Amino acid sequence: MRKKTKGRIAFQIINYSILALLAALCLFPILNILAMSFSSATAVSAGKVSVFPVEFTASAYSYVMGKKEFWTSLIKSLERVLIGVPLSMVITIMTAYPLSKDNSQLRARSVYAWVFFFTMLFSGGLIPGYLLIQNLHMMDTIWALILPTTISVYNIVLMLNFFRNIPKELEEAALIDGANQFQTCFLIYVPCAKPSIATLTLFSFVTQWNSYFDGLIFSNFPSSYPLASYLYTVVVKRDLSTLSLDDFKLLTMVDDR
Template structure:
């Protein structure tokens, strides 16, 4: 085995210390929230809970698990993720593949790129978006939570750049063997881009799972809320109750 120099040992020690501190910064808030969830209301409101539960109790979990609205919200979020992530990835791949070609192989490629780029800078706005969903009769439907964010231009740009890094010789070999564009895309490009697809799928999953505002905006009834929207309403009601109690 190669003997490490003193400078290398010092570097590794400093590196491990920095990584430990960064890990602690990420984990400590999560541990604190878990400790709060297993602590009594009195201890949590008094600010006595740090990293360990105070007056340990599972009442919060029993209360949430016993409510029908919570499970409806969980099923709604699972439905949203189950449909939204595959649909978003399919559209992202189908858009990024042709845009990854050179301008001499795909006419008006630059025009389409600028159209997509324009949507990154400007949007229709909140009110026009709401009117559009309402006129399309999608209020309180799962599609109101999926279709407006089905295509993320940022994800398209990531996928496009990854596709452009794939050797062109692979595509030419596939075309010589008689493969069309769809076959080339899904049999050559997609397998080569699995790391990029996995990363973008994770981004899309987190975006759908954590999104709460569109659930409140496009749902007239609480039983149609996804989990994030339901939890947001619970938190707001709790805060308003505390404000009301403080006013008394």
């Protein structure tokens, strides 16, 4: 059986310490900022906060909660996620299913696959993308945010690989029982791929929730910003034109830098 040599034990100890250190490195900044958010401004600027809050206060949170823009942008973000994620998942599944077939079942498969893969390497970039949204009259609508990000080719590739791992016999049995391709896809394949669909839903949620840049450029008015874009304006323009004098005073209470 496996014998534990001295070198092996030493390696294990070092290995565990390195991994624990890495985990701490990833967790620490997040804990630090969380502690700061619950600490008073004086404690933060004195640099006394590490992982636990000092002079506990929730004034930062009540400041944010009191802002009307926060709530409108939160609703915008929720709307985006609630429409965008299901739409994106349905289209991803419907695209990945035919692409997971052999060339013998779908002759044009490679052509389709290249059409999708090509967009992974090349894109039109910022200005043509902006002009397109403008020409489609989608500025300031939720669709400007949802539709361009509906398809992630990366997710499609993952999905079709999951579909390929499902035994072919299931599909053949379904077809013999008289199911058409749509039924095979949504009644046989989708239930079989539930775990991977859950993973991809999470990815898609994170993308939709976190993207801020499209919100910034596809909106003419700050009122149509999703949460991430609003957050960007808050973080970047801490005390520029968007803030009134009262706001500024409030802000110094929260953070006196």
